Amino acid sequence: MTDTTGRGASRRPSIYDVARLAGVSHMTVSRVLNDHPNIRPSTRERVLKAIADTNYTPSSIARALATQRAMxxxxxxxxxxxxxxxxxxxxxxxxxxxxxxxxxxxxxxxxxxxxxxxxxxxxxxxxxxxxxxxxxxxxxxxxxxxxxxxxxxxxxxxxxxxxxxxxxxDQHEGAMLAVDHLIEIGHRSIVHLAGPQDWYDARVRQRGWRDALTAAGLDLSEPVVGDWTSDFGYAFARDVDASAGTAIFAANDQMALGVIHGLSERGLRVPQDISVVGFDDLPDARHFLPPLTTVRQDxxxxxxxxxxxxxxxxxxxxxxxxxxxxxxxxxxxxxxxxxx
Known part of the structure; x- marks a missing residue:
């Protein structure tokens, strides 16, 4: 590290060291660091060279002092x-x-x-x-x-x-993608395992399921409201009427995992007997048995x-x-x- 102060090489360079070397104020250095538009190109180039020469790395403390912000x-x-x-x-x-x-x-x-x-x-x-x-x-x-x-x-x-x-x-679009996929591969009776209705995302995903079925002219069943847990999905799958639908859209991957488990214990195969879609794309979703079709949130x-x-x-x-x-x-x- 370049020593710009003469006090040894152990101290980290500061925004003031950069300012001295560039011949500008520390506020000008701050403006360059924050990409402020009202800086002359020659000044910006001089400050950037001083930053490189001092090996200065902006810290949140330095930026806070320079900008009067807590950062x-x-x-x-x-x-x-x-x-x-x-x-x-x-x-x-x-x-x-x-x-x-x-x-x-x-x-x-x-x-x-x-x-x-x-x-x-x-x-x-x-x-x-x-x-x-x-x-x-x-x-x-x-x-x-x-x-x-x-x-x-x-x-x-x-x-x-x-x-x-x-x-x-866009939760509504995500639910539409999930249900439209099931419709495109031939499913006409799609059950929805919804999330808790105090949750905005659960409400919107439920509405997306409803809108996709309505747009396709398909019948709606009453959704079952869950609690996001795999245990609820398992209990739901153990009790659901196998003739109620050919596919299940679960409002999250954890409930979908429980659904797959519960169906398998009843001798129902996924996807041969019932298709299952989740929502979230958990890191483990691709390792479910079978790997889960789901909606990914970035x-x-x-x-x-x-x-x-x-x-x-x-x-x-x-x-x-x-x-x-x-x-x-x-x-x-x-x-x-x-x-x-």
Whole structure:
């Protein structure tokens, strides 16, 4: 490492070292690091050369001092043990790190919704620059609506919400992809194992199932409401009337796993007797027996979109009121054409 101060090579170079070498202020270095448009090309080139010569790596502390920001985003995550919220939080952490921000997270579990207020107070007290709420359940978002915040706020939700900036994966499109796939391979009676109805994603996936069947002119059965667990899927499959449908669309992969288990114990083969589709594309979904056809949510893209929107709001730029990531269908061996 180049020593620009004469005090030995053990100290990490600072933004002030870069500024001295480039002959500019530390605020100019900060603007270059943040890709500010109002920097002369010759100045930008000089600063970039000084960064390379000093082997300077911007730290969140240095950026915070230079920009008068905490360089920290507060995240309130509801039901963090569930796959979707947990994956969204991890994606946010990765995307925030790439953008030079840290994440402070506050978790809310079932029956703990009243702590949302406490979470907001705790994160704001830490001095975060913006808040992101991963709010899969209606009960949590209802509490958030009564808060008066002066910080930029973003909600991770698959559909627009009045008065809030939102981003999400298109759950309705994902459900349509799953059901349309079953229809295309000949299935006309498709049972839906839905998620808990307090969850926005469960409601939207159910509506996507309904809309796909309606668009195809097919009959609707009453969906069965589950609890996201493989145990519920197993119990459902053990009891379901085998003649009720030729295919099952489960609202998540965990319930789909239980469905496959329960059907196999009854001597029903997947997909020869009944096709099964899930939602999420868990890392293990391709190793189910049989490998599961499912809808994949791109959480990395979702995290990047959320952080990009938050940083734009922190910078005072206008942001889209609602943005969505498209899902994809992963066709595997748990679905097959209906035997004639």
């Amino acid at each position: 920290r985003i507060g995240v309130i995550v509801d039901s963090p043990v569930q796959y979707g919220p947990n994956s969204t939080l991890r994606a946010l952490e990765s995307a925030a790190r790439d953008a030079g921000y840290a994440i402070s997270a506050f978790s809310i579990t079932d029956g703990d919704g009243q702590r949302l207020d406490a979470g907001v107070v705790e994160l704001v007290t830490e001095g975060v620059d913006a808040l992101c709420v991963i709010a899969p359940r209606a009960s949590s978002l209802d509490l958030l609506g009564g808060l008066n915040l002066s910080l930029p706020l973003l909600v991770v939700k698959s559909e627009p919400h009045p008065g809030m900036h939102t981003v999400g994966v 959480f990395a893209a979702l995290g990047a979109l959320a952080v990009r929107s938050l940083v734009a709001a922190i910078d005072g730029a206008d942001a889209e009121q609602h943005e969505m990531i498209p899902p994809t269908l992963k066709v595997r061996a748990s679905t097959a054409a209906l035997a004639s």
